[in-house]
Amino acid sequence: MSAEQKLPVATPPITESKSNDEPSAAARWWWRKPRRSVTVLAALTALAAVLAATLYLTMYRPDKRVDDDARAAVTDTASQGAVALLSYTPDTVVSVVDTARGRLTGEFLDYYSKFTTEVVVPAAQESSVATQATVSAAGPVDVQADTATVLLFVNQTTTSSAEPEPATTATSINVELTRSGDDWLISGFDPL
Template sequence: MTTLREDTETAVEAEAEAPAEAEDVTAQQQSEAPAAVEKRRIAWTRVLAVGVLPALALLLAGAAGYFRWVAGSADDLARARSESVRVAGEDTVALLSYKADSVEKDLGAARERLTGEFKDAYAELTRQVVVPGAKEKHISSVAKVNAAASVSATANHAVVVLFVDQTVTIGDGAPTDTQPVVRVTLDKVNGRWLVSRFDPV
């Protein structure tokens, strides 16, 4: 059996040891805290270096590629518009211009600028109506394009509106002037713009 004195001494010793143990635990926690912070910094640095920076570089490269593609597409579209307007003007002049003594040759050359069903319809019209009329009545026609505008254009299809001056002479008679407005549809076939429709507006 222990006496009151022994119990008191044991309690005092325990209390004296407790703060020392608490100080040891606190000191150990404090020494572990910088190590944990250090580990956390290393982990975020790795994430930044290995994950975020390459992802950002990939995103920037993708954006640069996209904007280059958009700029290239815009250039291609502008080129298609410009080419189709030029070709539509040249083709309109060829389709509407001929001389009485060379009508077959003139309209035959114009036919090579056409495609699809319109090519067949034009060949039929010129063979049955225009060529016989030009030869019989000595009809000549001269056309020139005053203005042209692109309505729509893609890499392989375009629509152009043209304002034309056409002068028709029948035999020795006075020339007759008309100003037709035509809507020309073109399709790109084997790298060449060809007329697929020719509609008066």
């Protein structure tokens, strides 16, 4: 290459410069985008606040409206009900079952009536079955205005003519209760 031959040098095209008073299209877009972001962020914050208030009013507050007296009442009802349902002797089984029905409601009442008539009473009288239940621990799991669930830990001692030596079993029971007027009645009784 000779000194006379030079490579072309790329030079940027010459554009008209705009005055500083009028921003370019790119600058106008940039300035609008943060405003949109702030608007979207504000809308999302408002939506989150509405959602939090709705959840508080529908899920959290109804549980807080139930006081300690109600929690104690459902725990006591579940404990006494479990002892009444699970404790009997051959001589008292019929009266115990009849009395226990007064503590029950709904489908569980129907089930208990049928089960005790067909299984418990005949077995207790024919095989001299006697049971004694005690609640070793109890606590409310969920207490609402008209329904409750209580977890019980029950010890049950059983004797019979075939097994005169007492056999003790420990069971945990999930007791569901339903309010009926001023009283709580057992609507579910599920050993775990």
